[in-house]
Amino acid sequence: MADISATQTGKSGVWKSDEWQRLLEKRKRGDFQLKLAGLAALGFAILMLAILFASLISTGWQALRQTHVTVAFELSADRIDPANPIRGNYRAIVGDAVAELFPELQGPALRSATGILSTGAQNALRDLVVRDPSRIGETVTLTVPTSDPYDQLNKGLVDRTTPEAQRRVTDAEIALFDSLAERGLISKPINWALVTAADSRFPELAGLKGALWGSFYALLVCFLISFPTGIAAGIYLEEFAPKNRFTDIIEININNLAAVPSVVFGLLALAVFLGWFGMPRSAPLVGGMTLALMTLPTIIIATRAAVKAVPPSIREAALGVGASKHQVVMSHVLPLAMPGILTGTIIGLAQALGETAPLLLIGMNAFITAAPESILAPSTALPTQIFIWADSPERGFVSRTSAAILVLLAFLVLMNAIAVFLRSRFERRW
Template sequence: MSETALTGPVDWTSDQAAGRRRSRHAANRRLQFYGIAAISTAVGLLGILIATLVIGGYPAFFQTKLTIDFPIKAEYVDAADPAAGNYRNVVRDALRELAPEATTPAQQRQLGQLLTNNAQFFVRDAVVANPSVIGRTLTLTLPAADPIDQLNKGLIDRDLPESQRRVNDLQLGYYDTLVAGGRVSAPFNWALFFNSDSRFPELAGLAGAITGSFYALLICFLISFPVGIAAAIYLEEFAPRNRWTYLIEVNINNLAAVPSIVFGLLGLAVFIQIFGIPRSAPLAGGMVLALMTLPTMIIVTRNALKAVPPSIREGALGVGASKHQVIMHHVLPLALPGILTGTIIGLAQALGETAPLLLVGMNAFITSPPGGILEASTALPTQIFIWADSPERGFTSRTSAGILVLLGFLIVMNGIAIFLRQRLERRW
């Protein structure tokens, strides 16, 4: 028994008190259940997304290849100038030897469609690199055409009627002959990382997009990191507390919430049309990403500076340090882990942006990686966008594979941020 000033004696062992306790405990259990259900739903949806991407992108990490013996005849290739040889006939004769029954032009055309359309260029490059093969037989393993690649991966049902599949019965017979001869393989597709974009899915890769993203992020970092830190230090440590400072702070917070496409429009109007920066150049894309990342960088840096205890500043000032020395020697080093974490997360966010890069033209079709920040380029998100818009079936799996590669870079960057934060963090 206990008493209160207002209600008098309270019996905590009564049925009413026990009912209230049960009600509170039930409410606690419901709240816990709602939290667990929310987390489980989020993890489940994320798992479904990742599983869908892995299932869809897994075939792109392996490429069907055909091993062919190419007779390099002197009548087609001149040893004095091997680059000018008639390599179409070289490829044609090699395929005829594999399928002598292909006698009509239509049959030979169907046979030639088993290999990638650039087969003659692969043979030419191999002969130019080693002219001693002229007059002998050159064995190469070349990518198969996209329909044959889809067939070998089981993405084309060979039991469907001929009118409903991309590989006709004649090509199906040629493919079975190559399989029986052990000339069909599916090794890991390194070309996905070392080739640039191509009109043919079997040859398309991400090298140009990865290089373009690297240049754009480099420009973004070189602009946003020093400017963001300097602006944050001034606003947090030096700026007077008045209405103008408050107005600047409000606008910085508003800019952090502006849709990224607005920054793309700004870059198109200012950097390209006024400053004359080449369209599709990583310099333009990096400057746009820097504008987009700068407000986030300032906010993160200010929060990291605020997290430093005031006693650090007071102790440094008490021993005679100037304001500059306090900031550079004490406050900034202690805030550096948070600043680096926010910087890397901001760059990771910039890496995944598509809309501003599309507006400044970083969706160019390039067949080789850019050699500098002023050459036409694409980026990982815009390359994924281009592939997603392509009608060829082979680009479907490459779209999912590109997303997986982009997610891999984002995970690595976030992992680096966590590592740096734990490594550089100081306890006080």
């Protein structure tokens, strides 16, 4: 005990000593250092997140606009058979239109100029004639996308000062493109095809429509399987299952399954769904079932936690007025636990939306040029579409990959925002 001569009395009447003062200052320094470490960690996390979004936006925004050229096409009856317009020589029609734009060009130079237009021009002409064969013989003016090298040129991603041998476009091709721009035929509208078109081997034509529908169907199947199954399993384990060694083993395995790498579920789906059951490869049905296996442990754990959070007094009051165990759970416990269950379900689905490895193993990375019409049709998903584009050597897919990542992040943020809203809107504090 400190000597009374070494103590002093403050204005508040509290006895203090030099040792007490030293310990107090040490504690204050510890609190300050802990707060500083927390702020530093938070600042570092925000910095990394800002760098990530800055990198994605700086490259992805280029995909939000697409270079187009306005051209007049003569739908000559010599090039199109009215009896079978889908098999018309639309490539020749495009060549004739480019020849009208550059009458001074012939031979290889004309063929090079034709490369300014994307192959999507032929598809647009074919679709127009198939929809309305009466247009055969007319001259139509369409705004069609340019090919990827000229799109990159117009967006400033091709350095004109680079030696010609190291550029994708020659000086003569740049001069032709500039002449079109001087005539006001070049535009750069919003690239709605990014979400309205399916995948393509040509960057200027590639879109996310097929991947969006594939992810929607897969998540729909995942929800329809995992949501009722997970809630039923969680309620049974928490409310009805006897507490014995068998249920303890089940609980431990459910907790372990929540931490199993997603690629393991992909291998399981590959062996069982595709190998044993012979289900269709690359189908959203198989993808949704695979994601359901991954999401089930999360929903079961969330359900049990939400049910356990309901006060015992609710159960006791219901039992006291004569309700059965089933009525207590279905009419009292489950409605009160539903906000927490929905939050866990949405978070589990958001995690499933971003999974790539299991979908790759069941073949949902195939090259599909049309959106799926059902859960049995071949399809891709947003994560696998990003993987495909990131692996492509074409320069135009770089910006589209970043744009697709931003779209995926937007869906993830939206789903998490919905989970937060449901929790704050319906959660009851006891």
